[in-house]
Amino acid sequence: MSHDQINYIATLHDSGYRMTTQRQVILDAICAADEHAPITKILFHARQIDPQLDPSTVYRAVALFVELGLVLVAMDEQGEKRYEVAKPHPHHHLHCRNCGQTLTLDSKLTDAYFRELESIHGYQIDMDHLFIEGLCPGCKRS
Amino acid sequence: MSHDQINYIATLHDSGYRMTTQRQVILDAICAADEHAPITKILFHARQIDPQLDPSTVYRAVALFVELGLVLVAMDEQGEKRYEVAKPHPHHHLHCRNCGQTLTLDSKLTDAYFRELESIHGYQIDMDHLFIEGLCPGCKRS
DNA sequence: ATAACTGCAAATCATTTGCAGTCGA
DNA sequence: TCGACTGCAAATGATTTGCAGTTAT
Numbered sequence: 020m021s022h023d024q025i026n027y028i029a030t031l032h033d034s035g036y037r038m039t040t041q042r043q044v045i046l047d048a049i050c051a052a053d054e055h056a057p058i059t060k061i062l063f064h065a066r067q068i069d070p071q072l073d074p075s076t077v078y079r080a081v082a083l084f085v086e087l088g089l090v091l092v093a094m095d096e097q098g099e100k101r102y103e104v105a106k107p108h109p110h111h112h113l114h115c116r117n118c119g120q121t122l123t124l125d126s127k128l129t130d131a132y133f134r135e136l137e138s139i140h141g142y143q144i145d146m147d148h149l150f151i152e153g154l155c156p157g158c159k160r161s
Numbered sequence: 162m163s164h165d166q167i168n169y170i171a172t173l174h175d176s177g178y179r180m181t182t183q184r185q186v187i188l189d190a191i192c193a194a195d196e197h198a199p200i201t202k203i204l205f206h207a208r209q210i211d212p213q214l215d216p217s218t219v220y221r222a223v224a225l226f227v228e229l230g231l232v233l234v235a236m237d238e239q240g241e242k243r244y245e246v247a248k249p250h251p252h253h254h255l256h257c258r259n260c261g262q263t264l265t266l267d268s269k270l271t272d273a274y275f276r277e278l279e280s281i282h283g284y285q286i287d288m289d290h291l292f293i294e295g296l297c298p299g300c301k302r303s
Numbered sequence: 304a305t306a307a308c309t310g311c312a313a314a315t316c317a318t319t320t321g322c323a324g325t326c327g328a
Numbered sequence: 329t330c331g332a333c334t335g336c337a338a339a340t341g342a343t344t345t346g347c348a349g350t351t352a353t
Contacts, residue, residue: 037327037332058317073335078318080333096288098240113284122282132274133293140264141298142255146238151275156283179307179352200342215310220343222308 030087044068045080046089046104054121055093055101055112055150093150101150111149117158124151172229186210187222188231188246196263197235197243197254197292235292243292253291259300266293 027046028038048064049056056064061081065072081102084090093101093112111129113122133144169188170180190206191198198206203223207214223244226232235243235254253271255264275286 032328035332039327039333041334071335074317075319075336076334094236094238094240096236098236098242100240113278113282113286115284116287122284124278128274128277128281132270135270136255136266136293137295139270140255141301142257142264142295143301144255144293144295145258146293146295151278151286151288153279153284153286153288159283159285174353177307181308181352183309213310216342217311217344218309 027089030089034087036083036087041069041072041076042080044072045077046084049081049084049090049102049104053119054123055095055103055114057095057099057101061102091148093148095150096152109147112151114150114152115155115158116152117154120155122155124149169231172231176229178225178229183211183214183218184222186214187219188226191223191226191232191244191246195261196265197237197245197256199237199241199243203244233290235290237292238294251289254293256292256294257297257300258294259296262297264297266291 031038031042045061045065047068048061051064052060058077058081062074062077065077081090085092085102089105091103091105093103095101095114108126110126111124113124114120129149133146136142137144173180173184187203187207189210190203193206194202200219200223204216204219207219223232227234227244231247233245233247235245237243237256250268252268253266255266256262271291275288278284279286
């Protein structure tokens with residue numbers, strides 16, 4: 020879907036790691052699943068492609084991708100980690116609690132909010148990947 | 162510290178539950194711990210008062226308090242739930258990743274941000290207890 | 304008196320780890 | 329070739345559950 024923008028192989032090699040068929044499948048699965056896939060979805064998609072794939076391999080690969088910055092994590096309100104292939108631009112998300120739809124937010128508004136908080140409280144805010152939840156227009160009606 | 166504003170006993174009774182010495186200790190522990198105490202801190206404080214107290218009792222009590230709205234939960238970026246005795250007014254928090262200081266935010270700014278997101282995207286946003294992380298003025302310097 | 308509650312011990316379940324064999328560069 | 333990687337099986341560790349005895353009302 021969207022992970023050819025970055026040279027995954029080079030990034031792995033630069034740190035002494037290797038690209039393997041399993042890691043490729045796992046990257047594909049992260050893309051195939053919805054944006055911000057929880058680990059369960061990644062596992063599900065990955066095992067459709069390779070049923071032999073062990074959960075431990077998936078956990079290890081995802082942790083490595085995150086460490087290398089190839090994959091981003093956001094925490095949802097239930098405390099479940101949601102993974103997404105890194106995009107060139109920082110952004111946040113709006114997620115429908117009911118139907119699961121996830122919008123990518125242009126970060127302007129959110130940044131403005133953070134800058135205001137910073138100027139008022141003197142903090143340096145450091146939330147790269149906000150996951151805002153609510154109801155989308157469709158689900159709001161019912 | 163701050164939990165006499167609400168009539169805990171009445172709220173429990175209204176739903177057919179009872180106030181017990183253990184539950185009282187657990188409420189005290191939630192207050193004694195910092196704002197937004199993770200369960201580990203609640204356990205620690207509660208067991209200083211009553212070393213016999215079983216973890217399962219604490220988990221059950223906290224879950225009940227949350228269900229009844231006596232205690233609020235916020236999720237931090239590590240996916241750890243943080244508990245706090247309910248205050249009369251809705252609010253959010255600013256938390257220093259380094260020293261752990263937690264500020265209570267007047268919700269005006271955050272509400273304005275949510276209202277803007279709502280008007281742009283048509284969502285109904287429903288985040289009652291945001292936990293924003295960063296560095297406080299002091300820690301920013303080092 | 305009678306449910307609700309507690310402590311204990313056992314069960315659960317997602318995640319992690321150790322290891323021996325496999326595979327990528 | 330050689331060290332990184334994988335699958336398997338076992339360990340871990342936080343949270344949950346069942347149960348028999350206790351306690352609040």
